Amino acid sequence: MSEPDDPRWLDDVAGELRREVPVRPAWRARLLDEVARTPTPSLRDDIDDTFDHRDERAGDRGRRRWSISVGPVGSLAAASMLIALGAGATYVAMSRFGANTRAGAGRTAVTAASPQLASSAPASTEREVVRFELAAPRASHVALVGSFNEWNPVATPLARDPASGKWVVSLRLPPGRHVYAFVVDGDVTADPSAPRAADEDFGSANSVVFVSSPRT
Amino acid sequence: MSVRLLALVVAFAASAATAGAQEVDRTLPSQLSAPTRATLERLIDSARVAGLPVDPLYSKVREGVFRAADDERVLAAVRRLTRDLGDARSALGDGAGAEEIAAGANALRAGLQPGDLSRLRESRGRRDDHPLTVALVVLADLATRGVPPAMATASVNELVARDVSDGSLLSFRQNVERDLVSGRSPASALDARTRAMIDDRKP
Amino acid sequence: MTQPEVRGFNLATMTDAMLVRRVLEGDTAAFTTLVDRHAAACTRFAMRMLGNREDAEDATQETFLRAYRSLARYEERHTFRTWLFQILINRCRTAAVRRQRRHRMFLVDANALAEASVRPAAEASDIRAELQRAIDALDPEQREAFLLKHVEQLSYDEMAAATGIGVSALKMRVKRACDRMQWMLREGEASDVGT
Numbered sequence: 001m002s003e004p005d006d007p008r009w010l011d012d013v014a015g016e017l018r019r020e021v022p023v024r025p026a027w028r029a030r031l032l033d034e035v036a037r038t039p040t041p042s043l044r045d046d047i048d049d050t051f052d053h054r055d056e057r058a059g060d061r062g063r064r065r066w067s068i069s070v071g072p073v074g075s076l077a078a079a080s081m082l083i084a085l086g087a088g089a090t091y092v093a094m095s096r097f098g099a100n101t102r103a104g105a106g107r108t109a110v111t112a113a114s115p116q117l118a119s120s121a122p123a124s125t126e127r128e129v130v131r132f133e134l135a136a137p138r139a140s141h142v143a144l145v146g147s148f149n150e151w152n153p154v155a156t157p158l159a160r161d162p163a164s165g166k167w168v169v170s171l172r173l174p175p176g177r178h179v180y181a182f183v184v185d186g187d188v189t190a191d192p193s194a195p196r197a198a199d200e201d202f203g204s205a206n207s208v209v210f211v212s213s214p215r216t
Numbered sequence: 217m218s219v220r221l222l223a224l225v226v227a228f229a230a231s232a233a234t235a236g237a238q239e240v241d242r243t244l245p246s247q248l249s250a251p252t253r254a255t256l257e258r259l260i261d262s263a264r265v266a267g268l269p270v271d272p273l274y275s276k277v278r279e280g281v282f283r284a285a286d287d288e289r290v291l292a293a294v295r296r297l298t299r300d301l302g303d304a305r306s307a308l309g310d311g312a313g314a315e316e317i318a319a320g321a322n323a324l325r326a327g328l329q330p331g332d333l334s335r336l337r338e339s340r341g342r343r344d345d346h347p348l349t350v351a352l353v354v355l356a357d358l359a360t361r362g363v364p365p366a367m368a369t370a371s372v373n374e375l376v377a378r379d380v381s382d383g384s385l386l387s388f389r390q391n392v393e394r395d396l397v398s399g400r401s402p403a404s405a406l407d408a409r410t411r412a413m414i415d416d417r418k419p
Numbered sequence: 420m421t422q423p424e425v426r427g428f429n430l431a432t433m434t435d436a437m438l439v440r441r442v443l444e445g446d447t448a449a450f451t452t453l454v455d456r457h458a459a460a461c462t463r464f465a466m467r468m469l470g471n472r473e474d475a476e477d478a479t480q481e482t483f484l485r486a487y488r489s490l491a492r493y494e495e496r497h498t499f500r501t502w503l504f505q506i507l508i509n510r511c512r513t514a515a516v517r518r519q520r521r522h523r524m525f526l527v528d529a530n531a532l533a534e535a536s537v538r539p540a541a542e543a544s545d546i547r548a549e550l551q552r553a554i555d556a557l558d559p560e561q562r563e564a565f566l567l568k569h570v571e572q573l574s575y576d577e578m579a580a581a582t583g584i585g586v587s588a589l590k591m592r593v594k595r596a597c598d599r600m601q602w603m604l605r606e607g608e609a610s611d612v613g614t
Contacts, residue, residue: 009604010597014569016550021463027476028458031483032451040447041490127496147275150241150434151282174496176315177349179275188283195357195389198326201276201293202283205360208322208353212382241434 127172128211132180134158134167134191139184142167146180146206153183175213179206242274245281252287259294268301269314272321300324307333311344319352326359332369339373350382351375354389361393363402371410380413388413435499442490450490454483457500460571461507467566468511470555474518478510485510497580501573505581508563515559553603557596564589565596 132144144156148171158167167182179197181188181204190196191207199206244253256277264270276297280290304320305312307330312320320333332355336348351372358368375385388409395405430438430452441449461482465475485506486493493502554562567573567581568589575586582589 009601010569013550013600013604016547017467017554017566017570018463021459021466023458023462024476027480028454031454031458031480034480034484035447035450035454035487038484038487040442040445041488042443145279145282147272147279150437151275151278152433152437153282155437155440172495177319177353179279193390195353195386196360198322198356198360199293199297201296202280202285202289204283206279208357210350210353210382210386245432247432 127174129170130173130209130211131168131170132158132182132191132209133161133164134182134184135165136167136182136184137165139167141185143183144169144171144180145183145188147178148173148180158182173209173211175211178209178211180209181206241278242270244274244277247281248277248290249287252291255291256294259291259298263298263301266302268298268305269317271314272301272318273297296325297321303330304333306330308337308348313347313349315349316347316352319349319356323352323356323359326356326365328355328359328365328369332365335369336373336376339377341377343379346379348376350385354385357389358392358402361396363392363396363406367402367406371406374410375413378414378417380417384413436495439490439493439499442487450487453499457503458483460500461503464504464507464566464571465511465514467551467554467570468559468562469514469518470551474514478507478514482507482510497577501577501581504567504571504573504577508567508581511563512559549604553600556603557599561592561596561599564592565600568593569597 134142136142142158143153144158145151145153149155156169156171158169160166161168181190183189188204190205194207194209197206197208244256248256260270260273263273273294276293277290280293285293300321301317303324304317307324308316308320323333324330333352336351336355340346340348355365355368355372358372359365372385375388380388391409391412392402392405395409396402400408430441430449433441433449433452435453435456438449438453442453458479461479462472462475465478466472469475469478482503486503493499554565557565563582564578564584567578568575573581575589578584578589579586584592
């Protein structure tokens with residue numbers, strides 16, 4: 001190991017401290033047993049013993065529940081800012097920058113359902129709800145793939161909106177530029193009314209969605 | 217130990233390159249062969265050390281795996297993207313954010329020149345709190361639709377110089393696309409839509 | 420149009436966020452994958468913080484159980500690891516307070532505490548023992564910041580989220596920890612440096 005006066009000493013120290021600490025199989029077994037005995041967590045849980053009241057940190061209290069819905073879209077009816085994509089719909093960005101939006105005035109935060117979660121100051125999550133739509137009347141299965149879900153074709157299926165007949169899904173995405181495509185019955189297709197990403201490294205074009213960040 | 221030391225130095229050296237980036241899975245998919253993964257690690261590490269955003273590279277790998285591309289193709293795509301990211305960063309300057317650089321790389325891929333990106337930056341002037349990401353997204357899109365890059369750049373520069381909002385830029389793009397689809401020439405579409413946007417903003 | 424086949428899609432290739440989603444959808448096996456991914460790093464951090472394996476394992480176990488129970492509370496704005504470490508850091512802080520009380524009762528002094536710290540792995544090399552003593556002799560706040568930054572390699576933003584402490588304060592703690600570590604290692608012993 002290099003001497004403390006050697007500028008690399010920190011690298012060596014860190015490297016040494018970073019040595020793998022093996023997990024004891026007995027410990028692992030005990031944990032998984034305990035997990036098996038614990039009720040499966042679900043989005044409706046009200047338990048908040050993540051942090052002791054005494055040693056919790058400000059900002060964690062009263063966090064909004066995570067509300068990504070992978071499945072029927074009905075539960076997201078209350079979602080705030082919509083980006084409408086798909087044939088015929090107007091493609092717009094987030095309203096903060098003054099563009100027209102289908103959602104109309106202002107941006108309403110996705111608020112917590114349970115009063116136990118209410119916090120004194122609303123935590124400003126940076127993610128915005130983005131709605132993806134595709135008109136594909138003869139399709140039997142449509143999914144969304146992109147940079148936000150590791151291009152995983154089973155992570156984000158769309159569901160048919162009974163009202164419009166379109167395939168839809170809403171996701172909360174962080175600010176920035178995201179590249180994506182639809183998978184329609186196994187075929188990859190770009191979003192017809194979204195900006196295109198230029199590269200076709202793998203044979204077909206992708207689309208781009210831009211989520212603006214809330215300005216503080 | 218010396219290999220590990222080198223890895224540590226690389227890790228320490230690469231600090232803020234990906235600040236503000238999305239959370240992206242930084243493991244390489246096991247579908248790729250071990251030698252390919254090793255090569256990719258090296259490529260991505262070099263990019264990281266050079267201060268380039270690496271999330272787009274990991275994402276490109278995942279996309280390649282999703283599309284069942286063979287290892288060679290994935291490697292080629294990552295190499296190409298790395299080069300474009302580097303060129304975009306040079307053109308956009310050290311102050312450019314990860315998102316801007318990624319969008320800039322895509323614009324270069326669409327056929328824009330580094331000089332176009334630099335001119336875009338100049339058009340923005342001192343308003344560097346307004347990232348050029350959307351402007352670059354619009355430029356890349358228009359170029360893929362057959363609008364000559366120089367022409368597209370001239371129009372978007374005008375709008376950027378007037379600090380047009382991102383939402384308006386995206387509307388502009390959509391309108392130009394509609395015009396192109398209905399048979400209008402790129403020059404005529406750009407001209408009309410740029411003027412319309414500028415006129416709209418007049419008091 | 421391309422026809423991609425879904426190549427060997429399995430839990431091992433899923434991101435942490437995706438695994439969390441699966442658990443919430445009812446696939447508890449996905450939690451096992453999360454445990455296997457993060458348990459070693461958690462145990463390592465806890466051991467360096469608390470100085471012995473038993474306390475470290477308790478803290479890590481408790482961390483995973485709490486994480487499991489409140490998985491619906493995880494928001495993807497930070498990585499799962501950051502969120503998990505947030506819980507772990509609190510567990511370690513609580514454990515340290517408890518242990519201090521326990522040790523005070525038995526009047527164990529600082530040197531003996533250092534002696535009691537675990538020797539990592541089978542061999543007890545002088546260098547490793549010296550390192551652990553140096554780590555142990557840091558203020559807990561500095562130790563925590565140093566380990567998060569240089570061992571667990573969290574970014575300062577992640578550290579701020581996990582500890583509830585501002586970035587500039589964290590940077591100061593890391594710097595002081597590095598200075599002190601360097602001093603202690605140069606002096607060849609982990610002397611009690613006071614404040």
